[in-house]
Amino acid sequence: MPDTPDLVVIGAGIVGAACAYHATRAGLSVTVVDRGPIVGGTTGAGEGNILVSDKELGPELDLALLSNRQWRALADLPLDGTTFGRTVELEPKGGLVVATGQAPLDVMRRLAGKQQARGIEALAVPAHDLNEHEPHLAADLAGGYLYPQDMQVHPMLAAAHLLRLARQRGATVLTHQPVTGYLRDGDRVVGARTPHRDIAAGAVLNAAGPWAGEVAALAAVHLPVAPRRGFILVTEPLPPIIRHKVYLADYIADVASDSAALQTSAVVEGTRAGTVLIGASRERAGFDHTFSLPALRALARGAVRLFPGLERVSTIRAYHGFRPYCPDHLPVIGPDPRAPGLFHACGHEGAGIGLSMGTGLLIAQVLAGEHPDIDLQPFRPDRFTESST
Structure with missing residues (x-):
């Protein structure tokens, strides 16, 4: 040193x-x-x-785009005979944001239009085309938007x-x-x-x-800066059934909420190991490590709402963390x-x-x-x- x-x-x-x-x-x-x-x-x-x-448009989006470029540049860095991206499971899988009705779909459409003007790829997906992107998705959704720039990393x-x-x-x-x-x-x-x-x-x-x-x-x-507790459910390993990060449009509003109470919105994605990660919850409960059964039940219900086939799948664990919240x-x-x-x-x-x-x-x-x-x-x-x- x-x-x-x-x-x-x-x-x-x-x-x-x-x-x-x-x-x-x-x-x-x-x-x-x-x-x-x-x-x-x-x-x-x-x-x-x-x-x-x-x-949303603003400084956080500017930072997100800068970061996205940095992650993509780092992906091809040689490391241990392969690349940094493969070593850390960096996957450019894209995100699929879906709506349960016309009102949230209209909100998504307005947001996507603003994002497109800022240079974000946001591709409208009509309801009848959703299953081309996610074959196991619920059949009664109103439509969504595909974001190819979204990624996942370990x-x-x-x-x-x-x-x-x-x-x-x-x-x-x-x-x-x-x-x-x-x-x-x-x-x-x-x-x-x-x-x-x-x-x-x-x-x-x-x-x-x-x-x-x-x-x-x-x-x-x-x-x-205060802790905002969040839980994640993990399923048993499955064949690859979920191709993107899939979440309900409600997630965007929940993240921006100032409420200290428990909020959940369905966020579902697969991992390279075959498990499925199910989120997302948030509540300002200090550094309370107590497991919340209401939060876990709400996460499970949200995941099944998006992917009905998950109702027959077992979870193998749940974990939680504390996100650094700013007002x-x-x-x-x-x-x-x-x-x-x-x-x-x-x-x-x-x-x-x-x-x-x-x-x-x-x-x-x-x-x-x-x-x-x-x-x-x-x-x-x-x-x-x-x-x-």
């Missing part, structure tokens, strides 16, 4: 890994620290979504191999070392403190996922003027996997003194007041 790395990254999940990868590519020396193991938090409980289909593999690539460029990864404070030179943050060591650094990056608010508070700055549904990316030397890359909620590569690139560009590819003003850390929840 260098005596004084250019950057200390707090968090060894997918966002921290992407930031470390891009920072080392930019020639910076990096040390990554995490309170637990690699991908021991939100990333280890994710589905691996890389989506543009669920984004999130744990992706984060682990991004960190591996960063280590090959000299990065150090320290696990089971929670950050307990910062080193300061006047107002400036000049390093991080753990129970095991002080790490002086040129800059410190808070990529602590749902714990990012607590990590920011150690520097006496306010970030209203304005935008991530926090960039330098914090309230604590010079401190940067943030957090608050991505359920989109962290997909948005991670663009986030890492932007952080590396700022640290290297370059002009970022997209405007960071909407993501600035000091946009919140103390009353933000």
